Amino acid sequence: MVRILGPIVGLGFVGVLLWSLMWGAISYVQEPPVPTAEHEFHLHPKDVAFSFDGPFGKYDKAQLQRGLQVYKEVCSACHSLRLVSFRDFTDLGYSEGQVKTLAAEWTTETPSINPETGEPATRKSVASDKIPSPFANEVAARAANNGALPPDLSLMTKARHNGPAYVHSLLTGFQDQPAKMLKEFPDSKTPESLHFNPYFANLNIAMAPPLTGEGQVSYGDGTKPTVDQMATDVSAFLAWTAEPKLENRHRTGIAVLIFLLFATAFAYLAYQNIWRDKKH
Amino acid sequence: MATLEEIAAETGSEGVRRRDFINIAAVSFAGVGAATIVLPLVNQMNPSADVLAQASTEVDISAIQPGQAIKTIFRKQPLFVRHLTPAEIASADAVPVDSLRDPQTLEERTKAGKTQWLITMGVCTHLGCVPLGAAEGENRGEFGGYFCPCHGSSYDTAARIRKGPAPKNLEVPEYSFTSDTVVQVG
């Protein structure tokens, strides 16, 4: 019974699939898929080397501090970092006192309630607070940015393929739209309110280039604040905000793997030992 | 083959001991591994970093007048901060310490030079209700301190238990004056 119905059902599915295949092939030949500007001119992130790459990678605390400075002075005007607390900055090498000051002096204050009237108010942040968002809500954020919503950056380097390299490439990738692109795709001219960036998924990003020139931020440790340097530093910082436990993870991983290699080697020897008298 | 049997008998016991060693080593390694895994699984139940960050609270006491108290939160529980009047301090000192269920002087429960600041948890030591007396107009009980409405525990002006079922005085948490107007609790 099964051996009769089975082949019939099988032929049914195979038939419908080949039918779909035939029509798919016909429409492919009649109307071949049109190449799109995004497909032709989108670029994958550049190859950027970071100190935290690879299984033995570590963060460079000085770099993370510089990255925080770039975030604070350039990005935090529009982008929130809502999953990071001020107290997390002790990971960057700051003392508890420095963190307390950072929190209290942060431009945006933490939302709270006026204790007398109950009206919404703000207060100075303390170390245990999360970093306050520059905008009260999504509507306010869009209103201030021409309808576009600047995304939260806490997880940006995990939310994009090849995240840290992507952020760096994006920040350094603003350029004039190539003439070749306009020639091949006359409709692809970047609209007035957007900016061409081949590293962005659909090539036109609402954000104006945030890193405009050298010296936009002045680093306390004397590093030259070129656009490339600032981009690298803030990318590393954002990698840390997305993966604060990376170093912990690598260290534990190496210890665990060494242990497991020994344990498995012993287990293998015990297995050989137990089976020595048994042909198998 | 007698010779072969003799050899077998000789190496018998030593051979077994040597053979067992690797088995024991393998099982021990596995055991150590298993025990190590238990540690993070148990530790994850300990307070997380954000809870520990809230383990310390700062209280601004500048607005509290003598005879007034405020209720605030410390580690998600009520905290009473009271500015004692000289009369309240005197009446606390007048009580013979040995007659107390939980003998403590007011000096022991406050910081040196700041006896007028009585900072205690607002949790009755009987079964955990929040005693009355911190806010304006609340019943302060027979001894002029705090009164717990649940089972009638009465605390005096130094928040020491005087009457009722509570076994201990209201708990004084760890705190320090970071300035004359700011106290850090915890």
Place this chain on the structure above:
Amino acid sequence: MSFPWAEQYAPKHPFMRYMDEKLPLPRLVFNAIGGGYPVPRNLNYFWNFGVLAGAALMIQIITGIVLAMHFAANGAIAFDSVEHIMRDVNSGWLIRYAHANGASMFFIVVYLHIFRGLFYGSYKAPREMVWLLGLVIFLLMMATAFMGYVLPWGQMSFWGAKVITGLFGAIPLVGEPIQHWLLGGFAPDNAALNRFFSLHYLLPFVILGVIILHIWALHIPGSSNPTGVDVKGPQDTVPFHPYYTAKDGMGLGVFLIVFSILLFFAPNYLGHADNYIPANPLSTPAHIVPEWYFWPFYAILRAFTVDFILPAKLWGVLAMFASILLLFFLPWLDNSPVRSGNYRPVFKKFFWVLVIDVLILGYCGGAPAEEPYVMISQLAAAYYFAHFLIIIPIIARIERPLPLPNSITESVLAKHGGSTSGDTTLAPAE
């Protein structure tokens, strides 16, 4: 357990004798995985995957229960609660990555286990029930994994839930009411998230129960072996303990090494970056794909692009479920009396074609729904159905198998050139 030479459980310690009288659990363990369970001596490493699947389930249950202590199943805070686990809970990152990568390890091990069954004819009589229960476990695993992936409430969580629950809408007449009943609403939202959390916690224990039945059903005839020839006598077997407890211990070590490399050095490699974006019902990701272990089935679902009496979407749903349901009939589709692919040369070749076909389907399932992947999926899906429903029954009928060894012992001796040196349990070659 019908091997008369199996060692009998004989407790010596008075406490163990007391236990044996009151609640014979130690006896059960001894007879199931101890010295009292004879197993063919010639099992190869492909027989390790059953125990590894059990270990993977235990890892998922333990890490899952711990995660549930911190996870908040409410749409407004679910995503943030997972980040709270990653950042603030002690070793939270370790437990979360263990659970996410543990699910992948579970499927890797189970797929190898299933393909072992396909090659060596483990699904054939008298072990049909073991195979059927195994398929039930597989279906439960897929449901559990799907619901689990929704819980972090990222973009892929939400849109994956939307697509898969949307499939139910393809059922004629009752489709939409069923879809709304499943979701508790018109789109994945709080109601769906909460019930998925409840069921995701429940199903692994149902899986545990079915695994007990699966092992029980196996222990009636006992394990099969690479030759497919039945056990004939005591020289064909070894007691499970210590021979296979040792081998499984070693296999566990290798499993944990692979698991640790993933967890500690590439924890997001098998995942999708979009799931680190909070769910947004107003913004569809460029390419909605499920986790890698669903890709072959996803490819089959998307392969049907043209209506034919039924709408294409319905064909896709029917084919996707059929691709698993047809496996329930395998013991009867393949009625060749020879079990092991080692002695079925034609079957063996087609088996490897199937493996490549499933890998191709998997690759297409993760790719965008564009040419050439659609056409390749259509061909690969056609082969999949043809393989099980047409080719296998035909092979079973017309194939001439290679001569089988008379016994397991004979095959082991043949492997070692007839020498029995050191092994006193093997009968000397005739």
